Amino acid sequence: MYTEHIVSLPIDVNSAFDLCRNVEIWPRIFPPCLDAKIIKQSNDKQYISLTALANGKVFSWKSERDIDVVNKTIRFEQTHKSPLVKFMTGEWKVNKYLNGSQIVLKHTFDIKNDIKNLVPGVNTEAEAIAFMRKSVDENSTKELEAIRKYVNYLNNHHKFSEKLIIPFSKSAVFKFLKDVQHWPDLLSHCQAINMLYEDEYNQEFEMTVSTPDYTEHLRSIRYIGDNYIRYFQPVPPPVLKEHRGQWSVKEVPEGVEVISWHEIVLSEQYANEVQDIQKEKEKFEKGINRASLNTMKAILNKLQGGV
Numbered sequence: 001m002y003t004e005h006i007v008s009l010p011i012d013v014n015s016a017f018d019l020c021r022n023v024e025i026w027p028r029i030f031p032p033c034l035d036a037k038i039i040k041q042s043n044d045k046q047y048i049s050l051t052a053l054a055n056g057k058v059f060s061w062k063s064e065r066d067i068d069v070v071n072k073t074i075r076f077e078q079t080h081k082s083p084l085v086k087f088m089t090g091e092w093k094v095n096k097y098l099n100g101s102q103i104v105l106k107h108t109f110d111i112k113n114d115i116k117n118l119v120p121g122v123n124t125e126a127e128a129i130a131f132m133r134k135s136v137d138e139n140s141t142k143e144l145e146a147i148r149k150y151v152n153y154l155n156n157h158h159k160f161s162e163k164l165i166i167p168f169s170k171s172a173v174f175k176f177l178k179d180v181q182h183w184p185d186l187l188s189h190c191q192a193i194n195m196l197y198e199d200e201y202n203q204e205f206e207m208t209v210s211t212p213d214y215t216e217h218l219r220s221i222r223y224i225g226d227n228y229i230r231y232f233q234p235v236p237p238p239v240l241k242e243h244r245g246q247w248s249v250k251e252v253p254e255g256v257e258v259i260s261w262h263e264i265v266l267s268e269q270y271a272n273e274v275q276d277i278q279k280e281k282e283k284f285e286k287g288i289n290r291a292s293l294n295t296m297k298a299i300l301n302k303l304q305g306g307v
Helices: 013-021 023-029 125-156 170-178 180-186 268-273 277-303
Strands: 002-009 033-041 045-054 057-068 073-080 085-097 100-111 157-166 190-198 202-210 215-224 228-232 240-252 255-266
Touching: 002 125, 013 023, 013 085, 013 100, 013 125, 023 033, 023 045, 023 125, 045 073, 045 125, 100 125, 125 157, 125 255, 125 268, 125 277, 157 277, 170 180, 170 240, 170 255, 170 277, 180 190, 180 202, 180 277, 255 268, 255 277, 268 277
Parallel strands: none
Antiparallel strands: 002 100, 033 045, 045 057, 057 073, 073 085, 085 100, 157 255, 190 202, 202 215, 215 228, 228 240, 240 255
């Protein structure tokens, strides 16, 4: 029996090949994979053990993998096989495709002659063939789809920060960052704050912000620590899948160093519509950093006695 599954990725061939070779990250990426270990390896060989779900049941096996870095190919064979399998071989092959790469995952396998009492509910040759084909098809599809999502997440992910030194006390600066109720008086782009919940350490509020081009309503959930305020948007703007960040304050000889840190993930739909993903991430970085720096400058102005 033979199966073949293919996925196209917006990354180069070497990066795609690393995902196929680095089996120890598979449990973090692949939904069916529960555990993956490299038992022994060299430049062109790997001996690995895997534990994964197949049709809702847990199976473990060991494989020997021949790694061809030049041709971006990994051929594998199960040495300690899953219960129904007489033999299982296959191949991960990475090819250049359009502006990115393509992974082709192949399996060739057969079942044992006597399969009775090996897997609950599998008693005939036809049931064993159907079970294995379904397992390989479903897991291969899930694995390649998981790689696609993981790559898109990394491709659309961006971290950045902005900072300013304010020559006043840490407590004075931190009070302005914490007391969001006063932000409409402090920040020209903040029109209103609607506090939904607040205690000593937690805040949840809605903020109305405006620019020359649009008005936006943002919901933020924040945790207040001793020297930082960590937050995230549970429902970010449609162009973003995730947006989280942190304000931190640290005493320095000149006063207080304030750092505004952000982590964003562009939505997959938006990322697919733009021509240059890096330029889009830089555009978001510039806009968000500008707002952060304006906030820090507004705090400095207030502390200096400005209106």
